[in-house]
Amino acid sequence: MGPEMGGAAEAAVARVEAREVWKSYNGRPVLAGVSVEARGSEIVGIVGPNGSGKTTLLRIIAGLERPDKGRVVVRGRALLVFQENLLLPWKRLRDNIALGLRYRGAPRRVVEERIAWAARLLGIEEHLDKYPGEVSGGTARKAAVARMLVLDPDILLLDEPLAGLDVESRRSLLEAVDAIAHRHGKTVVIVDHILDEVAYYADRVYVLTQPPARVEAEVELRDAPRAERLAIVYEALSRVYRERGRLALPERVERDALPG
Template identity: 50%
Template sequence: MESDLMIAVKSLKKSFDNEPVVDEVSFSVRKGETLAIVGPNGAGKTTILRMIAGLIEPDQGVIEVRGRVSMVPQENLLLPWRSLRYNIGLGLKFSGMPEKERNFVVEEVADIMGIKEYLEMNPWKVSGGTARKAAIARALAIKPDVLLLDEPFTGLDIDSRKSLFLTLIKLKPRITMILVTHNMEEVNMLANRVLILTPRPARVSREILVESF
């Protein structure tokens, strides 16, 4: 893999129950770049993210990733009976990080996401935008080199979307991101390049520099 690449995906294939979902998908992402993946519903976008994250195995092809990967799924998957502090630090707790150090990291990423004042509240007591930011903060807590975002703005109101936009724009220089979305506004504001997929089974239809829209 070239020295400035963080992700290289080559000839990726995946089927479920003998139905092809991803077919010969290849692309790469450079350090500090944000790649948007767009395509019809059910095209296989989430499947591609899950394979990059190592959550499912491809049937064929090669995925090379440099550094640590963290994924934020469409659903926040926060424990509703636990505080945001606990939820954000959950991965660190499982890794065995001591509580004092864990709390420092949690407060650091909560500050980056602008939700530090909500840390002692449970997910069901905060807005959808705050809960989504907590899910992203949890992903950031492990200090990933690559952040995978699956429809991060889905279900958010206008104010929450705007706030999350601004936060992710601030993150762009620090981290390599892949963003799955249907929304071209999100592409134009956040991405350097966009990968357009065909209907299932997903193939790369076009790859476009965002500046050329």
């Protein structure tokens, strides 16, 4: 169940392109000419300080908001997983995950197959018959991801998916995201403020400045050994700082929390 990873031609195509995106609220600029892209079978991390417009950018990509200026092209179907899990507390995880499929009128067999596939991929099979209040925050977050994943999007947009999770839950979720992109051909865009862990799993990282946000650095990581990725990002930022002057770094987690 679930699509296999696409070929090289598909992976080379940008499924998400945002060019020179500007956005203000009540006259206060939030995004100031931000450009990002994400290709097929790729994990892209967008990191920056709290309040740097990361969620606004994700909502624009998802089509929930319009930019004041700029161009956004999305090739394929994109679904957004909000930071809040938004699980119905009176329904078991199985039924929460099935909501979109049942709304579409999918046959029972298809619903059951897709739930089983997504639950296995995310490692929550044993929790499917529990209620949201009976599971950990990490399991609830995975159920929220599964609810969108069963709808077979081309692009999965994750808003602060690591927020409020312990180290092990963050690692487990990111390993599942890695499989979603690299084994099943999805494009995944993660916005977060935890640079260390996002850099470890991402194929490319965009680092945003304080608002009004611009892209401070774009760092390619796909071919880099994972143990070296964080150092590569910080070296890229150091070069930027030498050219522009030091700006605030995204918030970090403890280094001993990193895998490997």
